[in-house]
Amino acid sequence: MLEELKRQVREACMKIPAWNLAIFTWGNVSGIDRERGLVVIKPSGVEYDELTPELFPVVDLETGKTVEGSLNPSSDTPTHLELYRRFPALGGITHTHSTWATIYAQAGRGIRPYGTTHADHFGGEIPCTRAMTEAEIRGEYELETGRVICETFETLHLDPMHIPAVLVRSHGPFTWGKDPMDSVECAMTLEAVANMAFHTELLAASPQPANMDNVLLHKHFDRKHGPNAYYGQKK
Numbered sequence: 001m002l003e004e005l006k007r008q009v010r011e012a013c014m015k016i017p018a019w020n021l022a023i024f025t026w027g028n029v030s031g032i033d034r035e036r037g038l039v040v041i042k043p044s045g046v047e048y049d050e051l052t053p054e055l056f057p058v059v060d061l062e063t064g065k066t067v068e069g070s071l072n073p074s075s076d077t078p079t080h081l082e083l084y085r086r087f088p089a090l091g092g093i094t095h096t097h098s099t100w101a102t103i104y105a106q107a108g109r110g111i112r113p114y115g116t117t118h119a120d121h122f123g124g125e126i127p128c129t130r131a132m133t134e135a136e137i138r139g140e141y142e143l144e145t146g147r148v149i150c151e152t153f154e155t156l157h158l159d160p161m162h163i164p165a166v167l168v169r170s171h172g173p174f175t176w177g178k179d180p181m182d183s184v185e186c187a188m189t190l191e192a193v194a195n196m197a198f199h200t201e202l203l204a205a206s207p208q209p210a211n212m213d214n215v216l217l218h219k220h221f222d223r224k225h226g227p228n229a230y231y232g233q234k235k
Contacts, residue, residue, distance in 0.1 A: 001068045002040055005031050005180075006053040009040045012092065012180035017048045019188050021096040028074040031092045031180040032084050037061040041080060043071035061085065075142060082146025083176065087153075087160045092180035094187045097172045100194035101187075104128065105167040111193060113212050114200045119220035121189045123162035125211075127152050129169050149174065162225065165190045 012029040016022050025048070030041035039059045046055065057069030064081055066073060074080075080093045104111055111126040113119055129152045136144035149166050152158075164186050165175045175186040200209055211217075224231040 001058055002033055002036075002038060003053065005033055005040045006056045006058075009042070009056055009092075009180045010051055010053045012094065012184040013042050013051060014048060015181075015184045015188070016094070016096060019184075019191075021098040021184075021187055021191060023097075027094070027096040028076055028080075029092065029094045029180050029184055030074075030077075030080045032061065032090070034088075034091075038067065039077075039081060039084065041073045041077055043069070044074050046071065076145075078140065078142040079146040079149070079174070082143055083149060083174070086146075086150045087176070089161050089178075090176045091178045092183035093174060093176045094180075094183040095172065095174050096187050096191075098187065098191040098194075100198055101167060101173040101190050102171075103198065104194055105172050106170055108169045110167065111190075111197045113217050114197055114209060115212055116216065116220045117196060118193050119212065119217040120224060121186070121221075122165065122193070123221040123225070124158070124217070126163060126165050126167065126190065126193070127156055127158065128167040131169050145171070162221070 009029050009031045016027045021027060025045050028042040030039050032039045039061055040056050043055055043057055055071055057066050057071055057073040059073050059077055060067050061081055061084060064078060076095050083093055084090055108128055110128045113125060129148045132148055145168060153160055164177055165173060167173050173190055175183050175190055177183040177186050223229060
């Protein structure tokens with residue numbers, strides 16, 4: 001079942017250690033078949049070098065039950081499922097504990113747009129969620145994590161496809177895209193942008209350097225992602 005999607009998710013998963021986005025078994029990638037309402041996700045706690053496509057569980061989007069596979073799906077599966085349910089344009093999701101993005105998550109701060117590298121990929125500040133309540137943490141924690149992410153985007157009136165990343169406070173980043181590989185490439189981009197932002201703030205004369213010019217931000221974002229995008233080759 002979903003052999004091609006399993007292959008895609010496995011290939012995307014292997015970029016996490018290759019690109020130093022996590023160590024040990026940390027991190028996970030998923031992909032979704034919207035027509036069938038099924039999600040393929042990394043199995044929980046399995047070393048990356050042991051992953052083969054057939055080991056990836058298939059989970060029902062609505063019930064969260066495993067419909068194929070003998071291994072437990074990632075413990076973050078309820079977070080992924082909630083994002084897929086609430087953001088219908090998502091085709092793949094990646095979660096890592098990459099160093100620079102996680103630093104911002106632990107500080108409870110979003111990543112502000114300081115330059116065109118950021119604007120080429122993100123249409124504004126990458127938000128950090130609020131702190132989760134004790135009841136949310138003690139309850140269905142992973143599901144509540146997804147709900148808090150969605151709440152953040154709804155409260156700030158953000159388009160998740162214009163800002164395909166979030167920092168979960170005290171935890172780490174989630175990124176997404178049109179497919180699994182797109183989502184892990186976004187995780188790598190987020191890590192690079194977080195690194196640049198940290199050092200920009202460190203070197204700036206004031207603790208809070210100014211955001212880049214808003215017109216310049218939207219120029220760089222729109223030339224790649226806007227309705228009249230002209231960056232790259234025509235498909």
